[in-house]
Amino acid sequence: MTVVFWLIWIILVIAIVSIFYLISHQKLLQERQAGHVRLSQTTNELVRIQTEANNLQQINQNIEIELNHCREELQLVHKRLSAAEAVNTQLINVQDTLQQERQQYRSISEQFQALSTKLATAEQQLQNWQLHGEEWRLREEKYMQVQEELNHIRVENSRLASQIQHEREAYEEKLVLLNEARACLSDQFKSLANDILEEKSKRFSEQNQASLSQLLNPLHERMQGFSQLVQNTYEKEAKERTTLETELKHLQQLNTQLHYDAKALTDALSGTQNKNQGNWGEMILEKVLENSGLHKGREYVLQASSTVIDEFGRQRRLQPDVLVNLPENKQIVIDAKTSLTAYVRYTQATDASSADKALAAHIQSVRQHIKELSAKCYDEIDGLNTLDFVFMFIPVEPAYLLALQQDNQLFDDCFQKRIMLVGPSTLLATLRTIAHIWRSEQQNQNALTIAKEGGRLYDKFVGFVNTLEGVGKNLDQAQGQFQKAMGQLVSGRGNLVSKANKLRQLGVQSSKNLPEQYQCLEEDEEELPVATTDSL
Numbered sequence: 001m002t003v004v005f006w007l008i009w010i011i012l013v014i015a016i017v018s019i020f021y022l023i024s025h026q027k028l029l030q031e032r033q034a035g036h037v038r039l040s041q042t043t044n045e046l047v048r049i050q051t052e053a054n055n056l057q058q059i060n061q062n063i064e065i066e067l068n069h070c071r072e073e074l075q076l077v078h079k080r081l082s083a084a085e086a087v088n089t090q091l092i093n094v095q096d097t098l099q100q101e102r103q104q105y106r107s108i109s110e111q112f113q114a115l116s117t118k119l120a121t122a123e124q125q126l127q128n129w130q131l132h133g134e135e136w137r138l139r140e141e142k143y144m145q146v147q148e149e150l151n152h153i154r155v156e157n158s159r160l161a162s163q164i165q166h167e168r169e170a171y172e173e174k175l176v177l178l179n180e181a182r183a184c185l186s187d188q189f190k191s192l193a194n195d196i197l198e199e200k201s202k203r204f205s206e207q208n209q210a211s212l213s214q215l216l217n218p219l220h221e222r223m224q225g226f227s228q229l230v231q232n233t234y235e236k237e238a239k240e241r242t243t244l245e246t247e248l249k250h251l252q253q254l255n256t257q258l259h260y261d262a263k264a265l266t267d268a269l270s271g272t273q274n275k276n277q278g279n280w281g282e283m284i285l286e287k288v289l290e291n292s293g294l295h296k297g298r299e300y301v302l303q304a305s306s307t308v309i310d311e312f313g314r315q316r317r318l319q320p321d322v323l324v325n326l327p328e329n330k331q332i333v334i335d336a337k338t339s340l341t342a343y344v345r346y347t348q349a350t351d352a353s354s355a356d357k358a359l360a361a362h363i364q365s366v367r368q369h370i371k372e373l374s375a376k377c378y379d380e381i382d383g384l385n386t387l388d389f390v391f392m393f394i395p396v397e398p399a400y401l402l403a404l405q406q407d408n409q410l411f412d413d414c415f416q417k418r419i420m421l422v423g424p425s426t427l428l429a430t431l432r433t434i435a436h437i438w439r440s441e442q443q444n445q446n447a448l449t450i451a452k453e454g455g456r457l458y459d460k461f462v463g464f465v466n467t468l469e470g471v472g473k474n475l476d477q478a479q480g481q482f483q484k485a486m487g488q489l490v491s492g493r494g495n496l497v498s499k500a501n502k503l504r505q506l507g508v509q510s511s512k513n514l515p516e517q518y519q520c521l522e523e524d525e526e527e528l529p530v531a532t533t534d535s536l
Contacts, residue, residue: 281337318377334390389418
């Protein structure tokens with residue numbers, strides 16, 4: 001009953017929020033009409049609001065009845081868990097809170113008309129924000145990462161290209177300078193060599209070939225080192241140029257892949273591939289489930305397939321997107337339905353006519369999903385104890401709100417077909433409430449388990465104490481037997497150690513000796529006379 005009560009409360013909250021959205025949007029449309037039409041429609045709307053307020057009052061009374069029943073059950077459970085005083089205190093606080101809420105409800109009913117006006121203003125601001133911000137939020141989140149990567153790659157590509165160009169120019173300048181320096185040094189060395197040869201021709205003619213070689217070898221070595229330096233610089237430049245070309249090709253391939261990925265994501269969101277669009281909706285649903293605090297495989301199951309037999313004897317395969325488990329062996333069915341094609345056309349429309357056509361197509365698409373979902377009859381699955389309704393999840397919050405605001409009968413039609421329309425925010429709130437219910441249920445189960453395990457632990461402890469007492473008694477008996485044996489061995493009259501020592505004194509040959517503390521022991525009895533030749 002506690003679970004059913006919370007679920008009914010969640011449904012009522014969703015219904016109230018949806019009604020407030022419809023009322024505020026209807027009031028905004030009425031303000032755009034002429035003055036006398038606005039006044040007439042406002043009067044009708046106020047009458048309808050008063051009727052809904054009466055309905056809310058009746059619903060509140062029903063909720064109070066359910067709360068009283070839940071209080072009785074809570075009192076019973078907490079009496080079994082020996083926590084009656086804390087529970088009674090909490091119930092008194094709840095009763096006081098409910099009494100205060102009843103008093104506040106009267107004042108809230110009187111201020112309802114003024115609050116409706118304020119709500120319309122706030123809803124208008126919220127709608128403006130949603131229309132200008134929320135409709136692009138999801139696409140911006142998807143495109144932002146790709147766009148940032150593309151921009152980063154473009155900047156990096158430009159930087160690398162500029163760096164390559166600068167390095168190429170610098171290398172070319174260095175190569176020209178090196179070639180010029182090489183030629184200049186070669187000319188200088190040749191001139192210097194000629195001068196040296198001319199000035200020292202007479203002296204060289206007098207010296208031997210060894211002296212001439214010693215003079216020219218340093219010059220030759222310097223020329224070879226300079227040539228090797230130029231060759232190494234050219235090879236290093238060629239390797240770096242090859243590496244940069246490889247990196248540029250890799251960046252070009254990565255840029256092409258990102259372009260294809262961005263196009264695929266655009267096709268999925270714009271509806272050109274319905275399968276991808278459905279997979280994207282299921283992915284958003286799974287993200288909401290992960291953020292709700294529920295555990296996969298325990299509190300919820302994905303793509304649970306079952307087979308049912310219809311009224312004509314044919315087998316049908318049913319596979320809801322998500323089955324959410326509840327305490328008391330109950331389940332909630334959630335199906336994700338993505339309607340983005342017409343909604344994207346609506347957001348991209350440049351004139352009122354195109355926007356109206358796209359809006360009508362969007363609402364028709366949502367209604368078609370509702371019709372298909374109502375025909376599946378998930379409650380016929382064997383072993384599935386579902387509630388009286390199925391959650392239809394629309395993953396795009398602005399598309400979900402737009403359908404509810406523009407079609408006033410959509411929510412009522414869904415409710416008659418036992419379908420509850422939910423968006424990401426409302427579904428997340430519902431799932432977190434279910435997670436809280438599971439935590440409370442687990443705490444109760446843990447308390448019962450602790451009580452059972454405590455009883456078993458106490459029984460084991462009693463058995464351990466009895467066993468330990470038996471061990472103590474056995475140890476006492478063993479100690480007595482040990483002392484008796486030691487008396488026979490060492491300290492008693494006619495003990496074995498003293499007799500063994502006497503045998504050794506009488507000449508018994510042995511390869512081993514007793515410990516020193518046992519060798520000096522003597523028997524209390526008189527010593528036996530030692531045999532001699534005279535006695536013989």
